[in-house]
Amino acid sequence: QSVLTQPPSVSGAPGQRVTISCTGSSSNIGARYDVHWYQQLPGTAPRLLIYANNNRPSGVPDRFSGSKSGTSASLAITGLQAEDEADYYCQSYDSNLSGYVFGTGTKVTVL
Amino acid sequence: EVQLVESGGGLVQPGGSLRLSCAASGFTFISYEINWVRQAPGKGLEWVSYIRSSGTISYADSVKGRFTISRDDAKNSLYLQMNSLRAEDTAVYYCVRAIPAAINWFDPWGQGTLVTVSS
Numbered sequence: 497q498s499v500l501t502q503p504p505s506v507s508g509a510p511g512q513r514v515t516i517s518c519t520g521s522s523s524n525i526g527a528r529y530d531v532h533w534y535q536q537l538p539g540t541a542p543r544l545l546i547y548a549n550n551n552r553p554s555g556v557p558d559r560f561s562g563s564k565s566g567t568s569a570s571l572a573i574t575g576l577q578a579e580d581e582a583d584y585y586c587q588s589y590d591s592n593l594s595g596y597v598f599g600t601g602t603k604v605t606v607l
Numbered sequence: 608e609v610q611l612v613e614s615g616g617g618l619v620q621p622g623g624s625l626r627l628s629c630a631a632s633g634f635t636f637i638s639y640e641i642n643w644v645r646q647a648p649g650k651g652l653e654w655v656s657y658i659r660s661s662g663t664i665s666y667a668d669s670v671k672g673r674f675t676i677s678r679d680d681a682k683n684s685l686y687l688q689m690n691s692l693r694a695e696d697t698a699v700y701y702c703v704r705a706i707p708a709a710i711n712w713f714d715p716w717g718q719g720t721l722v723t724v725s726s
Contacts, residue, residue: 498651498653529709529710530708530709530710530712531710532710532712532713534652534713541701541716541717541718541719542652542701542713542716543714543715543716544712544713544714544715547706547708547712547714548708548709548710548712553714585651585652587652587712587713588710589710589711593667593668594665595654595657595665595666595667596642596654596657596711597654598644598651598652598653598654599651600651601651601652
C-alpha cells in the first residue's frame with residue numbers, strides 16, 4: 497500500500513509542460529525526508545531521474561526538474577517529447593513504516 | 608560498468624519457496640546497501656527489503672516473517688529466500704543498489720526476475 501499519492505495519469509502535447517505531484521504526510525516527505533524520482537519506460541526497469549528533490553544525474557536532460565515543499569514534491573517536464581512517455585514514481589522514506597516508500601505512479605502520455 | 612543481474616525467478620505453487628539471487632559487478636559491493644523492490648503485473652513499485660554493509664536488515668510488513676535477505680560479499684551476491692509464497696507475491700523482483708545519502712536513492716536497477724505464484 498503506497499503512502500505517497502500521485503495522479504494516475506497526466507498528458508500533454510509535444511513541447512508542453514506537465515507536472516506530477518507526490519503527496520505524503522508528516523512521517524515521510526513532511527519529516528523533511530528527501531524525495532527521488534524514477535522513470536520507467538514500457539517493458540524496462542526503472543531508472544533514476546531526479547535525486548535529493550531537485551538534482552539530475554548525468555545524462556538526464558534538463559527538461560526534467562524536481563521540487564519539494566511541505567508534505568509534497570513535484571516533478572516537472574518542460575518541452576515534452578514523445579520519448580518521455582513512461583511511468584514515473586516518487587520515492588522517499590517513512591519513519592512509521594521504518595522503510596522506503598514509493599508513490600502510486602503516474603503514466604505520462606504525449607498526445 | 609555497474610551492473611546487477613537477478614536470477615532464480617519462476618513458477619511456484621502457493622505455500623512454496625523460491626530463492627532469488629543477484630550478481631553484482633562494477634563496484635565495491637561490500638560498501639553498499641542493497642535492496643529488493645518488486646512490481647506486480649500492471650502495478651506500481653513496492654520496496655521489499657534491504658541489507659546494509661553493516662548487516663542491518665529491514666523488511667516491508669507484507670513479507671516480514673516469510674522472506675529472508677542475505678548477502679555474500681565474497682561472491683558479490685545478494686539473495687532473497689522467499690517462503691510461504693502467496694498469489695500476491697507474484698511480481699517482477701528487482702535488485703537495486705542504494706546510494707548513501709540523507710535518504711538513499713536507488714541506482715542502478717537490475718533487469719528484474721519474474722516470480723509467479725499460482726497453482
